[in-house]
Amino acid sequence: xxxxxxxxxxxxxxxxxxxxxxxxxxxxxxxxxxxxxxxxxxxxxxxxxxxxxxxxxxxxxxxxxxxxxxxxxxxxxxxxxxxxxxxxxxxxxxxxxxxxxxxxxxxxxxxxxxxxxxxxxxx
Amino acid sequence: xxxxxxxxxxxxxxxxxxxxxxxxxxxxxxxxxxxxxxxxxxxxxxxxxxxxxxxxxxxxxxxxxxxxxxxxxxxxxxxxxxxxxxxxxxxxxxxxxxxxxxxxxxxxxxxxxxxxxxxxxxx
DNA sequence: CTGTATCCACAGTGATACTG
DNA sequence: CAGTATCACTGTGGATACAG
Numbered sequence: 001x002x003x004x005x006x007x008x009x010x011x012x013x014x015x016x017x018x019x020x021x022x023x024x025x026x027x028x029x030x031x032x033x034x035x036x037x038x039x040x041x042x043x044x045x046x047x048x049x050x051x052x053x054x055x056x057x058x059x060x061x062x063x064x065x066x067x068x069x070x071x072x073x074x075x076x077x078x079x080x081x082x083x084x085x086x087x088x089x090x091x092x093x094x095x096x097x098x099x100x101x102x103x104x105x106x107x108x109x110x111x112x113x114x115x116x117x118x119x120x121x122x123x
Numbered sequence: 124x125x126x127x128x129x130x131x132x133x134x135x136x137x138x139x140x141x142x143x144x145x146x147x148x149x150x151x152x153x154x155x156x157x158x159x160x161x162x163x164x165x166x167x168x169x170x171x172x173x174x175x176x177x178x179x180x181x182x183x184x185x186x187x188x189x190x191x192x193x194x195x196x197x198x199x200x201x202x203x204x205x206x207x208x209x210x211x212x213x214x215x216x217x218x219x220x221x222x223x224x225x226x227x228x229x230x231x232x233x234x235x236x237x238x239x240x241x242x243x244x245x246x
Numbered sequence: 247c248t249g250t251a252t253c254c255a256c257a258g259t260g261a262t263a264c265t266g
Numbered sequence: 267c268a269g270t271a272t273c274a275c276t277g278t279g280g281a282t283a284c285a286g
């Protein structure tokens with residue numbers, strides 16, 4: 001999720017503007033929120049906290065706000081008491097599930113190789 | 124590349140150890156290094172710097188060391204003068220190109236939607 | 247229940263200069 | 267050429283407490 005939006009993140013060799021960096025989409029928790037919502041059902045703020053390592057409300061708010069701003073999910077506040085707010089993926093958010101699953105499959109398949117390589121490197 | 128190795132990054136709801144976080148593979152530049160080397164040819168330190176926004180040597184060194192440690196690439200130092208060091212992907216590194224391409228394809232296809240969503244959000 | 251308000255620690259990133 | 271050494275900055279992420 002922290003991948004630069006520029007798919008290759010390469011620059012024109014003639015470009016001299018070092019500040020011309022690609023924009024970034026997503027933070028540490030974006031992928032996990034996506035997976036929480038991937039079955040299509042809308043979930044509430046507190047429902048999202050539990051599977052996400054009891055992420056603090058501040059960080060969850062920031063994550064959800066950023067995803068809403070980027071068009072990945074919708075925020076629906078029902079005018080009730082006590083308040084009820086529900087989050088659900090947009091079509092754009094769902095379109096990210098494919099690449100995300102590919103990454104997760106890779107992690108499942110090759111995760112142990114990474115761990116073993118790290119241990120071998122220590123020696 | 125900053126995805127947690129745990130594919131879902133969900134925790135056992137009964138787990139009370141908040142520090143039990145999944146390990147992470149890769150940093151800001153890992154995907155770009157991967158793409159620099161994806162055609163299979165080994166490249167030298169200074170060859171890698173140019174397309175990577177003239178990344179500073181310190182950061183490139185750290186990135187390459189981490190990738191070597193994780194088994195994603197090999198570092199070959201030829202005993203010459205001036206020194207020559209070449210980096211090439213391992214099989215594990217090449218296996219990451221698939222998921223990476225999927226992510227890049229997504230960015231190519233949906234990048235403008237993100238930008239538009241951000242602009243619309245400002246209004 | 248769904249967030250804000252503060253405050254803070256630190257990893258990550260980077261600029262610059264120097265070395266074998 | 268291929269790095270290391272320092273120093274500094276910044277934003278993300280997090281703990282805790284409080285509010286509508």
